[in-house]
Amino acid sequence: MFDTSPPNLPKAPGVGYKPQHYGDILADPGAVGWLEVHAENYMGDGGRPLAQLRALAERFAISVHGVGLSIGGEDPLDRAHLARLKHLVDWLHPASFSEHLAWSSHGGTYFNDLLPLPYTDDTLARVADHISEVQDVLGRRMLLENPATYLDFDETTLAETDFLASLVQRTGCGLLLDVNNVYVACTNRGESPEAYIDAFPVEAVGEIHLGGHDAQEDDLGAPLLIDHHGAEVVDPVWALYARTLARTGPMPTLIEWDNDVPAWPVLEAEASRANTLLAVARS
Amino acid sequence: MNAFPPALLDPMAAIPPGLSDARGGPATRRFAVYRNNVVVSLTEAMATGFPVILKLVGEDFFRAMAGVFVRAHPPRSPVLAHYGTDFPGFLESFEPVAHLPYLADVARLELALRAAYHAADAAPVASDALAHPRLMEARLRLAPATRIVASPYPIHAIWRANTEAGAPPAKGGAETVLVTRPDWDPWPRSITPASARFILALLAGRPFGAALEAAGEDIDLAATLTLLLDTKSITAIEVPA
Numbered sequence: 268m269f270d271t272s273p274p275n276l277p278k279a280p281g282v283g284y285k286p287q288h289y290g291d292i293l294a295d296p297g298a299v300g301w302l303e304v305h306a307e308n309y310m311g312d313g314g315r316p317l318a319q320l321r322a323l324a325e326r327f328a329i330s331v332h333g334v335g336l337s338i339g340g341e342d343p344l345d346r347a348h349l350a351r352l353k354h355l356v357d358w359l360h361p362a363s364f365s366e367h368l369a370w371s372s373h374g375g376t377y378f379n380d381l382l383p384l385p386y387t388d389d390t391l392a393r394v395a396d397h398i399s400e401v402q403d404v405l406g407r408r409m410l411l412e413n414p415a416t417y418l419d420f421d422e423t424t425l426a427e428t429d430f431l432a433s434l435v436q437r438t439g440c441g442l443l444l445d446v447n448n449v450y451v452a453c454t455n456r457g458e459s460p461e462a463y464i465d466a467f468p469v470e471a472v473g474e475i476h477l478g479g480h481d482a483q484e485d486d487l488g489a490p491l492l493i494d495h496h497g498a499e500v501v502d503p504v505w506a507l508y509a510r511t512l513a514r515t516g517p518m519p520t521l522i523e524w525d526n527d528v529p530a531w532p533v534l535e536a537e538a539s540r541a542n543t544l545l546a547v548a549r550s
Numbered sequence: 551m552n553a554f555p556p557a558l559l560d561p562m563a564a565i566p567p568g569l570s571d572a573r574g575g576p577a578t579r580r581f582a583v584y585r586n587n588v589v590v591s592l593t594e595a596m597a598t599g600f601p602v603i604l605k606l607v608g609e610d611f612f613r614a615m616a617g618v619f620v621r622a623h624p625p626r627s628p629v630l631a632h633y634g635t636d637f638p639g640f641l642e643s644f645e646p647v648a649h650l651p652y653l654a655d656v657a658r659l660e661l662a663l664r665a666a667y668h669a670a671d672a673a674p675v676a677s678d679a680l681a682h683p684r685l686m687e688a689r690l691r692l693a694p695a696t697r698i699v700a701s702p703y704p705i706h707a708i709w710r711a712n713t714e715a716g717a718p719p720a721k722g723g724a725e726t727v728l729v730t731r732p733d734w735d736p737w738p739r740s741i742t743p744a745s746a747r748f749i750l751a752l753l754a755g756r757p758f759g760a761a762l763e764a765a766g767e768d769i770d771l772a773a774t775l776t777l778l779l780d781t782k783s784i785t786a787i788e789v790p791a
Contacts, residue, residue: 348628377624378559380588418569418570458572
């Protein structure tokens with residue numbers, strides 16, 4: 268069995284760590300109370316990345332966020348990659364570990380993107396097995412993140428919120444609720460983001476993500492939002508976040524900004540804005 | 551699902567069946583988002599990993615060439631720190647850069663620098679550690695970051711001219727480069743072929759005396775050892791029992 272306790276992240280804002288902010292974060296983290304790193308960036312044998320992470324872990328709770336495990340894939344999990352992940356988690360003892368409801372590898376090729384899967388009884392069983400394997404190997408409970416998706420599968424029979432709730436029930440995993448992904452995927456599907464939040468199994472949520480997206484149009488001129496983590500969080504997503512907090516109560520909340528990374532004060536200001544809404548949720 | 555993965559890397563492949571925009575509309579532009587994400591993100595990884603190659607051929611050409619490379623040689627592992635080991639071989643056979651024969655070895659140097667950046671940490675020996683009574687039979691362990699790249703082209707001069715402000719333009723012939731990592735930043739440095747033979751013998755685990763023999767008479771041993779000590783590259787001196 269594995270440790271089923273909730274993640275130990277503070278119910279405060281965090282940011283996705285970028286090496287260019289190392290000095291700024293140590294000098295004055297402002298509203299930022301914890302940091303998230305992508306697991307795959309810390310799988311070298313040594314050097315500056317691991318040295319910086321070790322130094323940051325002395326000051327901040329760290330969330331390790333995997334982007335390459337391909338939990339939603341058709342293939343068996345990559346055992347070598349799972350072993351690398353275990354090595355990192357055993358070394359760092361992060362406050363939380365999370366991954367995605369998506370696939371990124373197939374037939375031995377790694378695509379470096381979070382790709383979508385149909386929601387059926389078959390995929391539910393397979394993803395549940397993968398989550399259980401991850402939790403058994405790591406010896407801890409993981410959080411699974413809802414994806415930003417751009418299309419749907421004709422074979423899908425289950426709503427995403429029901430799919431996630433079933434995974435929680437079958438595996439005991441927690442959920443990482445990415446509010447920007449909800450806004451992006453629901454808009455792309457022509458559905459209500461508010462209804463999605465209202466249907467989400469909030470009792471399993473252990474962390475929230477916020478990030479920026481790009482707005483385009485599809486072949487028929489319908490809105491096509493693209494999750495790119497390269498801009499500020501837009502107002503409708505902040506409103507959806509406030510609605511989410513009303514259901515979950517205060518939650519560790521991450522600002523993700525991975526592309527066109529801004530100067531530290533811009534990122535800290537986003538964390539500060541999240542903190543204002545967290546303060547309301549605490550009261 | 552079967553048609554989905556291969557269609558990501560093949561721009562000529564049809565959009566896989568069974569996909570829609572959830573209102574029954576076509577998924578053409580929606581699938582294109584994933585296709586674009588895959589190739590653009592891998593191209594970006596290549597641009598990050600080979601900044602000197604990018605500078606040598608120009609940004610637009612590099613991105614177009616990397617697009618060809620990533621489709622032909624997609625990653626086999628989610629750890630992109632090691633992605634691109636096939637790139638030197640690709641450059642050797644990619645017709646549009648046939649007039650730039652030094653590119654492959656410059657790419658090998660960039661791979662060596664990246665590998666050194668992520669190599670395991672190791673504490674160096676004290677600066678007087680070589681004053682050892684049985685040095686000739688000892689094995690010198692070198693830091694895991696230590697690499698040697700040899701080329702018939704002046705790859706170190708080319709690397710400097712494209713990374714250091716005010717560095718002289720690259721000219722000359724063959725160069726052998728020692729890559730070390732004194733602290734956190736990999737440091738390439740041109741060395742003589744004799745020094746390279748000595749260091750390669752040490753890396754192969756041969757005793758000091760045998761490495762010296764492999765190096766040949768024209769090695770400047772004092773300079774070579776000073777370089778290894780100054781770059782914190784000697785991590786242990788092991789004498790057989």
